[in-house]
Amino acid sequence: MSKGITKRSENYSEWYNEIVKRAELAENSAVRGCMVIKPYGFAIWEKMQRALDDMFKATGHQNAYFPLFVPKSFLEKEEEHAEGFAKECAVVTHYRLKVNPEGPGLIVDPNARLEEELIIRPTSEAVIWNTFKGWVQSWRDLPLLINQWCNIVRWEMRTRIFLRTAEFLWQEGHTAHATEQEAIEETERMLGVYADFAENWMAVPVVQGAKSPNERFAGALETYSIEAMMQDGKALQSGTSHFLGQNFAKAFDVKFTNKEGQLEYAWATSWGVSTRLMGALIMAHSDDNGLVLPPKLAPIQVVIVPIYKTPEDLAAISEKVDPLISELKAKGISVKYDDDDKQRSGWKFAEYELKGVPVRLAIGARDLQNGTVEVARRDTLTKETVALDGIAGHIENLLAEIQANIFRKALKFREEHTFLVDTWDDFKARIEEGGFVMAHWDGTGETEEAIKTETKATIRCIPFNSVEEAGKCIYTGKDSAKRVLFAKAY
Amino acid sequence: MSKGITKRSENYSEWYNEIVKRAELAENSAVRGCMVIKPYGFAIWEKMQRALDDMFKATGHQNAYFPLFVPKSFLEKEEEHAEGFAKECAVVTHYRLKVNPEGPGLIVDPNARLEEELIIRPTSEAVIWNTFKGWVQSWRDLPLLINQWCNIVRWEMRTRIFLRTAEFLWQEGHTAHATEQEAIEETERMLGVYADFAENWMAVPVVQGAKSPNERFAGALETYSIEAMMQDGKALQSGTSHFLGQNFAKAFDVKFTNKEGQLEYAWATSWGVSTRLMGALIMAHSDDNGLVLPPKLAPIQVVIVPIYKTPEDLAAISEKVDPLISELKAKGISVKYDDDDKQRSGWKFAEYELKGVPVRLAIGARDLQNGTVEVARRDTLTKETVALDGIAGHIENLLAEIQANIFRKALKFREEHTFLVDTWDDFKARIEEGGFVMAHWDGTGETEEAIKTETKATIRCIPFNSVEEAGKCIYTGKDSAKRVLFAKAY
Numbered sequence: 004m005s006k007g008i009t010k011r012s013e014n015y016s017e018w019y020n021e022i023v024k025r026a027e028l029a030e031n032s033a034v035r036g037c038m039v040i041k042p043y044g045f046a047i048w049e050k051m052q053r054a055l056d057d058m059f060k061a062t063g064h065q066n067a068y069f070p071l072f073v074p075k076s077f078l079e080k081e082e083e084h085a086e087g088f089a090k091e092c093a094v095v096t097h098y099r100l101k102v103n104p105e106g107p108g109l110i111v112d113p114n115a116r117l118e119e120e121l122i123i124r125p126t127s128e129a130v131i132w133n134t135f136k137g138w139v140q141s142w143r144d145l146p147l148l149i150n151q152w153c154n155i156v157r158w159e160m161r162t163r164i165f166l167r168t169a170e171f172l173w174q175e176g177h178t179a180h181a182t183e184q185e186a187i188e189e190t191e192r193m194l195g196v197y198a199d200f201a202e203n204w205m206a207v208p209v210v211q212g213a214k215s216p217n218e219r220f221a222g223a224l225e226t227y228s229i230e231a232m233m234q235d236g237k238a239l240q241s242g243t244s245h246f247l248g249q250n251f252a253k254a255f256d257v258k259f260t261n262k263e264g265q266l267e268y269a270w271a272t273s274w275g276v277s278t279r280l281m282g283a284l285i286m287a288h289s290d291d292n293g294l295v296l297p298p299k300l301a302p303i304q305v306v307i308v309p310i311y312k313t314p315e316d317l318a319a320i321s322e323k324v325d326p327l328i329s330e331l332k333a334k335g336i337s338v339k340y341d342d343d344d345k346q347r348s349g350w351k352f353a354e355y356e357l358k359g360v361p362v363r364l365a366i367g368a369r370d371l372q373n374g375t376v377e378v379a380r381r382d383t384l385t386k387e388t389v390a391l392d393g394i395a396g397h398i399e400n401l402l403a404e405i406q407a408n409i410f411r412k413a414l415k416f417r418e419e420h421t422f423l424v425d426t427w428d429d430f431k432a433r434i435e436e437g438g439f440v441m442a443h444w445d446g447t448g449e450t451e452e453a454i455k456t457e458t459k460a461t462i463r464c465i466p467f468n469s470v471e472e473a474g475k476c477i478y479t480g481k482d483s484a485k486r487v488l489f490a491k492a493y
Numbered sequence: 494m495s496k497g498i499t500k501r502s503e504n505y506s507e508w509y510n511e512i513v514k515r516a517e518l519a520e521n522s523a524v525r526g527c528m529v530i531k532p533y534g535f536a537i538w539e540k541m542q543r544a545l546d547d548m549f550k551a552t553g554h555q556n557a558y559f560p561l562f563v564p565k566s567f568l569e570k571e572e573e574h575a576e577g578f579a580k581e582c583a584v585v586t587h588y589r590l591k592v593n594p595e596g597p598g599l600i601v602d603p604n605a606r607l608e609e610e611l612i613i614r615p616t617s618e619a620v621i622w623n624t625f626k627g628w629v630q631s632w633r634d635l636p637l638l639i640n641q642w643c644n645i646v647r648w649e650m651r652t653r654i655f656l657r658t659a660e661f662l663w664q665e666g667h668t669a670h671a672t673e674q675e676a677i678e679e680t681e682r683m684l685g686v687y688a689d690f691a692e693n694w695m696a697v698p699v700v701q702g703a704k705s706p707n708e709r710f711a712g713a714l715e716t717y718s719i720e721a722m723m724q725d726g727k728a729l730q731s732g733t734s735h736f737l738g739q740n741f742a743k744a745f746d747v748k749f750t751n752k753e754g755q756l757e758y759a760w761a762t763s764w765g766v767s768t769r770l771m772g773a774l775i776m777a778h779s780d781d782n783g784l785v786l787p788p789k790l791a792p793i794q795v796v797i798v799p800i801y802k803t804p805e806d807l808a809a810i811s812e813k814v815d816p817l818i819s820e821l822k823a824k825g826i827s828v829k830y831d832d833d834d835k836q837r838s839g840w841k842f843a844e845y846e847l848k849g850v851p852v853r854l855a856i857g858a859r860d861l862q863n864g865t866v867e868v869a870r871r872d873t874l875t876k877e878t879v880a881l882d883g884i885a886g887h888i889e890n891l892l893a894e895i896q897a898n899i900f901r902k903a904l905k906f907r908e909e910h911t912f913l914v915d916t917w918d919d920f921k922a923r924i925e926e927g928g929f930v931m932a933h934w935d936g937t938g939e940t941e942e943a944i945k946t947e948t949k950a951t952i953r954c955i956p957f958n959s960v961e962e963a964g965k966c967i968y969t970g971k972d973s974a975k976r977v978l979f980a981k982a983y
Contacts, residue, residue, distance in 0.1 A: 032624065033567070034560045034611065039624050042555035042639065049556065065532035066539065070524045071613075071644055071660050075590070077523070079598045089590040094601050095613065096586045098648040100565070100579040108569045111584050111610055120601055121524065123561075123585065123613075134522065134529050143835065149532065154561055154644065158588040170561050345633065 010291045015235040020164070022285055026294040026358050029164050029281075036162040036169030043358065044281065046302035048172070051280060052152065054204050054299070055174065058196050064148040064176060069130050071153075072121035077129040081254040084128060087221020091158040093123040093169075123156040128222065128247070128273055131177045132255040139179055139259050139269055146189070147179040155277070165282035166239075166493050173277035179252070179269040181261065186270035187225075190246040193274040194227040197242035205280065206297035206410035207231045207287045208417055209241060210439070210488055212464030217448045220273075224248040230463040230488065232417040233286040236437025238463045238490040241283050244274035282493070287413050288382075294359030295381055297409050298402040305331060305338040305398060306360045308351050310367030317342060320366055323391065330395040336402065356381065361405050362398060366391075382409050423486070430477050430489070434460040439490050441469070443483035445476035454478050460489045500781045505725040510654070512775055516784040516848050519654050519771075526652040526659030533848065534771065536792035538662070541770060542642065544694050544789070545664065548686050554638040554666060559620050561643075562611035567619040571744040574618060577711020581648040583613040583659075613646040618712065618737070618763055621667045622745040629669055629759055631750050636679070637669040645767070655772035656729075656983050663767035669742070669759040671751065676760035677715075680736040683764040684717040687732035695770065696787035696900035697721045697777045698907055699731060700929070700978055702954030707938045710763075714738040720953040720978065722907040723776040726927025728953045728980040731773050737761035772983070777903050778872075784849030785871055787899050788892040795821060795828040795888060796850045798841050800857030807832060810856055813881065820885040826892065846871065851895050852888060856881075872899050913976070920967050920979075924950045929980050931959070933973035935966035944968050944979070953978045 008025060009017045023029055028044030031037075040048065056066070072095065079085050099115035102108075124130065131149070138147060152174045162168050176193060180186040194211055201209045209229035219226040223245040230238045252258070252268035261267050288295040298304050307328070309320040324340055331338045339360075341351055348365070355363055363379040370376055376394060379386045382405050389397055420438035424430045433440050435458075444450060444462065454477075455461050465487045474483045498515060499507045513519055518534030521527075530538065546556070562585065569575050589605035592598075614620065621639070628637060642664045652658050666683060670676040684701055691699045699719035709716040713735040720728045742748070742758035751757050778785040788794050797818070799810040814830055821828045829850075831841055838855070845853055855867040866884060869876045872895050879887055910928035914920045923930050925948075934940060934952065944967075945951050955977045964973050 030624075030627070032560045032620070034562045034564060034620070037560035037562060039560070040558040042557045045557050046555070048558075065536070067532045067535050068530040068538075068662065070522045070527035070529065071646065072524045072527060074524060075599060075601075078590075085599060086592070089592070089599050092588070092590045093585045093611075094587040094590065095583045096601065097584040098582070100568075100582045100584065100612070102576070102579070109565060109575060109579050111565075111586065121583075122590070130522070130524070134520075137520070156561065172558065 008291060008293065011234060018291070019286060022289050022294055023164050028285070028294075031164060034169075036159060038164050038168050038170075040172075040278070043302065047284070047296070047300055048278060048281060050300045050302065051200075051204070052174075055196075055200055055276065056152075058200060059150050059174075059176065062148075062192060062196060064150045064178075066151060067149050068151055068153070069127050069134060071124055073124050073127070073129050075120045075122060077133055078122055080129065081222050081250055083250075084222035088125045088157070092125060093156045093158055095121040095123065124153075125155060125157045126273075126275075127151065127153075127175055127177065128251055128271075129255075132251040132257060132271070135177075135179055135269070136255050136257050139257050141260050142181050142262055145179055145181045145259060145269065146185060148176075148189075149178065150174055150176045163282075163493075165278055165285070168278075171278045173275050175273060175275045178272045179257065180272070181259065181267070181269070183248070183270050186248075186272050187246055190225065190227060190244045190272045190274070193272070194229065194242070194244040197244065197274070197276060198229050200276075201229055201231065201241055201283075202410065204297070204299050205284050205287070206299075206406060206413060207241070207283055208410065208414040210464060210466050211468070212466040212488065214243075214464055215448070215451055215462045215487070217451055218462065220245045222247060222250050224250070228464050230490075231283050231287060232413075232420060232439060232490075233283070233493070234416065235286075236420050236439075236490070238439065238488075238492040239279070239283045239286065240463070240492065241280060242274070242276040245272060247271035247273060288409055289359065292384070293357035295409065296359035296361060298361045298406050301359065301361050302337065303339045303355075303358075303360050304336050304402055305362045305364065306351075306355045307338065307340045307364045307366065308348050308355075309340075309342055310348050310365055316368055319368075319371055323371060324366065327391070327395060331398065334395060334399050336399065362401060364394075364398075380405060382412070424477065425474070427477055431458055434458045434489065434491060437491070439463070439488055441486040442477040442489055443474035443485075444487045445479050445481035445483055450476060450478050454489070459491050461492055463488045463490050463492060498781060498783065501724060508781070509772075509776060512779050512784055513654050518775070518784075521654060524659075526649060528654050528658050528660075530662075530768070533792065537774070537786070537790055538768060538771060540790045540792065541690075541694070542664075545686075545690055545766065546642075548690060549640050549664075549666065552638075552682060552686060554640045554668075556641060557639050558641055558643070559617050559624060561614055563614050563617070563619050565610045565612060567623055568612055570619065571712050571740055573740075574712030578615045578647070582615060583646045583648055585611040585613065614643075615645060615647045616763075616765075617641065617643075617665055618667065618741055618761075619745075622741040622747060622761070625667075625669055625759070626745050626747050629747050629749050632671050632752055635669055635671045635749060635759065636675060638666075638679075639668065640664055640666045653772075653983075655768055655775070658768075661768045663765050665763060665765045668762045669747065670762070671749065671757070671759070673738070673760050676738075676762050677736055680715065680717060680734045680762045680764070683762070684719065684732070684734040687734065687764070687766060688719050690766075691719055691721065691731055691773075692900065694787070694789050695774050695777070696789075696896060696903060697731070697773055698900065698904040700954060700956050701958070702956040702978065704733075704954055705938070705941055705952045705977070707941055708952065710735045712737060712740050714740070718954050720980075721773050721777060722903075722910060722929060722980075723773070723983070724906065725776075726910050726929075726980070728929065728978075728982040729769070729773045729776065730953070730982065731770060732764070732766040734764035735762060737763060778899055779849065782874070783847035785899065786849035786851060788851045788896045791849065791851050792827065793829045793845075793848075793850050794826050794892055795852045795854065796841075796845045797828065797830045797854045797856065798838050798845075799830075799832055800838050800855055806858055809858075809861055813861060814856065817881070817885060821888065824885060824889050826889065852891060854884075870895060872902070914967065915964070917967055921948055924948045924979065924981060927981070929953070929978055931976040932967040932979055933964035933975075934977045935969050935971035935973055940966060940968050949981050950979045951982055953980050953982060
């Protein structure tokens with residue numbers, strides 16, 4: 004089982020693949036670019052969903068469900084949007100198979116061609132704004148605050164499990180507002196929700212900011228994102244929130260009568276996070292021993308492994324452990340008691356380490372005598388012997404401490420790998436080494452492109468919190484008013 | 494707003510459509526046969542999902558996620574299965590659009606044709622058993638108890654919102670076992686879970702039984718179902734559980750080493766319920782005033798409507814209501830206080846009646862003086878004045894009573910519309926009137942077909958609890974050992 008995992012320092016990409024596989028999170032399916040999310044990986048995703056869904060509802064949003072299919076003519080209505088997604092559309096052209104008259108198996112029935120092709124949704128602005136047309140008449144119908152959890156297909160050429168897959172799972176919020184100001188506030192609010200989730204649930208510190216025009220969502224006036232640093236110094240865009248202006252309202256003719264009795268187009272936002280977050284979670288925290296999970300998202304927060312030789316030993320241990328399990332569960336802590344006799348305890352230790360279980364308790368005959376238990380932390384890989392008496396409270400505090408420690412560690416790593424850079428040579432060297440580079444930029448798409456071509460670094464965002472500071476563009480030497488965040492990215 | 498709804502007695506089908514629309518549950522989308530599930534309808538579905546998901550987990554199942562796409566060659570591997578679904582497959586043939594060189598808009602890029610067509614999953618046996626091949630080696634890997642929540646596409650020609658749609662949402666359980674006996678037990682267990690959910694959550698009594706061979710799932714050795722009676726006397730198949738034998742293990746070569754070291758094919762089950770349950774819920778309980786919801790699935794269980802003229806009145810009412818809301822929430826009761834001043838209370842009463850909110854409280858100035866509140870029940874449409882003191886406990890009991898009453902009512906209706914019939918003339922007359930008909934059948938597919946052709950009635954199931962009783966087939970007069978359940982069905 005526990006053959007060593009490739010070290011991060013040796014081959015970061017291979018290390019990631021091995022963690023995904025060995026921790027049983029997901030695997031590539033037989034369908035090109037599509038993944039199977041395995042039960043353990045899906046349990047983590049379910050925890051993410053539940054936390055995010057609660058946050059969306061707390062901010063007034065309601066869930067709904069819209070069709071998988073986007074008629075081609077709908078996609079065409081918002082031109083920029085259409086062009087942005089055209090190259091990666093899975094297209095349904097027929098609705099029936101039939102028995103092959105000339106051999107074995109089935110063939111597509113040529114008589115069952117659709118009059119209009121249907122696109123598998125690459126995102127749902129078109130379908131949803133077409134629906135909103137029927138939902139919005141008066142200012143009283145606004146704001147519309149809708150979210151949906153669903154699957155999405157974008158036919159990407161190069162795929163990578165969780166990070167970029169042809170099919171992925173996500174949520175997409177779509178809102179309609181009576182005023183521009185309200186829509187902008189919504190765009191900002193939801194980016195804030197994402198940042199809150201990333202930092203306080205995933206324990207991943209993020210930089211919030213605006214995308215450069217080149218990197219905006221197709222059809223948006225403004226795209227905000229949260230950017231996280233992975234352990235190889237690369238950025239991972241972890242969530243986006245778009246201010247769409249009136250583009251979709253105009254494309255789908257969504258008008259409302261305002262308080263003054265005049266017809267106006269509604270203002271739109273959309274925002275989403277996806278199973279890509281699983282990639283961020285894995286790459287931000289895990290180590291050369293396997294997955295490291297923040298307790299708030301761990302399907303199993305505490306595992307208890309009995310160390311015994313005889314059935315009598317096990318019975319004596321179980322008698323001590325049973326009330327502890329009840330006590331932990333009463334505190335809302337998910338706990339697994341692994342008394343499976345098919346595996347040795349050494350195998351179990353390695354397995355739960357690999358799977359990132361935050362706290363492991365081991366208890367044997369000597370512990371019973373002494374009234375103690377061995378407590379191991381996954382994040383620091385440290386162990387201590389603790390009195391069984393009062394252990395539940397100790398564990399509760401420990402889980403909170405692990406959650407905080409994982410965040411602190413990731414924040415420290417990011418701080419140590421974020422650099423202010425003022426010359427082109429330094430820039431190239433820093434980008435080559437990896438990390439976030441805060442540098443001046445002249446604000447043009449041409450310069451951005453040129454920098455990308457030469458270094459593979461892109462502007463991840465124009466951070467909201469960066470101070471106004473006059474400077475010269477790293478590449479052209481032209482004037483710049485503030486630094487932007489450059490990095491290589493996933 | 495509250496223009497009358499078509500009565501059930503006048504046009505049951507139109508009544509159903511109006512309930513779906515007026516209670517804002519769902520609507521047809523612009524995409525043929527696909528629906529939009531609106532926030533209120535989706536909130537009910539979410540409650541169903543949560544309850545079912547908890548039941549699946551309590552019986553040892555884990556969630557996972559498998560690809561949307563089934564390669565055509567996978568579907569072909571289990572022949573019966575392939576033929577069963579071929580006629581309703583949405584087929585992806587291309588993966589890119591491009592700008593139309595000869596005019597406006599986008600066209601399918603002829604250079605982006607897939608080598609092998611992909612079917613949008615009409616069910617996932619093929620994809621999942623292809624995956625199980627990699628997960629099953631030894632008896633130690635079994636049983637595999639997997640469930641997924643996802644969307645499904647079956648290109649039905651005649652669609653009806655919730656009941657039969659081209660795209661729908663469902664869960665599909667897929668399990669693999671070491672022995673035939675275990676797989677049969679699982680098939681039965683999950684049918685029991687569905688029956689439990691239907692009766693104790695949806696308040697819909699169901700008949701559990703086995704499908705006749707003609708009505709089995711394509712590829713199954715045995716299909717069990719739960720059958721519910723709608724208020725027009727028709728049956729609605731509400732959930733199915735299939736024993737698949739070794740068919741899929743053989744088609745996808747899923748073998749394991751048993752305890753004796755020999756290779757064997759695994760045994761399979763699959764089971765599912767879908768958004769069709771929404772149709773069953775609506776049609777089983779609702780009345781000519783609108784939706785009627787069992788409290789356990791109601792997004793809003795209690796609505797409180799203040800009756801006031803001045804802001805001071807409202808403030809005085811709110812002061813009384815606020816602690817009540819806290820008390821109800823502490824009991825886990827979902828409550829909405831509708832103090833919106835844009836609508837009159839009469840409008841609100843009609844609205845919540847239409848939406849099936851189980852309990853409505855109204856409180857005005859006189860109630861304040863008297864320390865009372867008006868409590869209205871949606872199920873019986875009765876009202877009573879109750880002391881505010883101790884009202885939270887009263888409501889808690891009332892919700893339980895409403896849940897039980899809705900079930901009793903549906904059960905009584907079914908009993909009154911279930912008939913033992915022994916002659917062909919009686920059979921035809923009863924089927925014509927509507928209801929469940931328990932009659933003898935000679936066990937052949939030919940007779941079943943002939944009865945269907947003449948009366949539109951099908952064998953809904955061979956009930957598990959029907960007694961052995963010698964008799965003569967209603968149609969052919971041949972010997973029969975027990976009665977089966979006939980009905981017209983959705």
